Amino acid sequence: MIRILGSFKVVPDLDQISEEEWASDPANRIDTSYVKKILSCYDESGLEMMLKFSDESGDFGVPVQLDAVTIGRKMNENYLKTLYALGFTEATRIECEKEIQFWPEWTAGILSEFMNQTERYDLVVMGNRSADEENGKVPFLLAEELGWPCISQVVEIIPEDEAHVKVRYEVDNGYCTSVVQLPCILSIGDVPCSFLRVPTLKDRMQKGKKEIHRVKIEDLGISETFEGLQPDLSLVNLEVIDQSRPGVILDGMNAEEKAEKLYQTYLKGRVEL
Template structure:
């Protein structure tokens, strides 16, 4: 069974202060000085497939895991790390253009890769990214490829039959379990306790000679001039939404006096006492 996980490496925007939020003429912000991270929903997707691999070890189902990302060479470190976690193939589509909000173009890149390479029974993506935050990519990809898409996926289990999976999804406060036949596109949602495992030094050393496969847009038959032509959105502004919290100072002669004020003014009514 071939499984591909599409993920995105994004800057950790929480590390930006208000003064760092300077938007240039191209609606971009300098994030070169902050660390990069795997988009949280994509991290859940990558780990979910590793857990699925653990489950099928006793089912005699052979898995071939591929990780795919679109971006510059800064993504290679993450891809090398995935080799250590037993992903069989790590692929980067080289693209330095600003495609944060260009969902049709991102979808086309993924679709072209899937059409030009070995058939994948399961295609896994995070529900949305921390930058574009659109939540459209899995559904546009499903429409483009003509493959069913399940949203809000939080768990994947084997059924004993290679072509069928038990999928648990959590959408709109409804938890649904379905047994579905592949091929499938899975949009991973809010998975609890889904931080990606950390490879050991031994695992890193064992995979150090594996190379990331780099693919260029020309290899997929895509011209750079078509990047903006594919976009169905126009970015008109980008700004920092400053969150301000209301603060009340509690005064009193002692800690006991302050506790009494806290209880009577703020807690008593809420606790229905």
């Protein structure tokens, strides 16, 4: 049996924050506490990919177990309930009420401890980055911690046999498909139109009520006050990127002059001749 762990992060829906709001916030802190949280989109692609893999695995005679883990607040358990309703077997929340940001080393450390303490996994599936931090570090850091290979920019996972999966992933100038020996970490890239399927209310009633495992951070041997731990990068300053467009008026005697100015000042170098 292939046992797959899907790791996901719940992030604020940044689209809900208005332009004024971005601009008004003081330096060093974006208050996203009032914004509705969503599944980080790359993680969402990964979870749906796991379900598809599981749907198809029957044809290959490869039994699959899907588990999920997330670090965060109680609110995140709604997503774990959804995953239960969709057929996941074990769902765990690593309890953390604090908002930890810009600290991927911490996340990877906790996940690796969690994996050391639970049963063996053959495959870890996770998004390649989260929309708020945009570091893309956790999958590689976890791979380093576990001493596993990591394939990034994955767009499709196909069953092969009990010791291998076939993976399609994006590279600089195209796509590669390889047979990958397990265990391995798959970091999910841009997969167009991949939304997590929606469980029916019946499935929620029948399967979604299963107990969610809760793990405390100190039980993983990590101090909850993070003593002795320090991120690779410490945030010094945050400033808003002006998204407005200036609307500079290009004047000229006639259309020819304006076109000439447009080309020389703005298009040259920006577009190919």
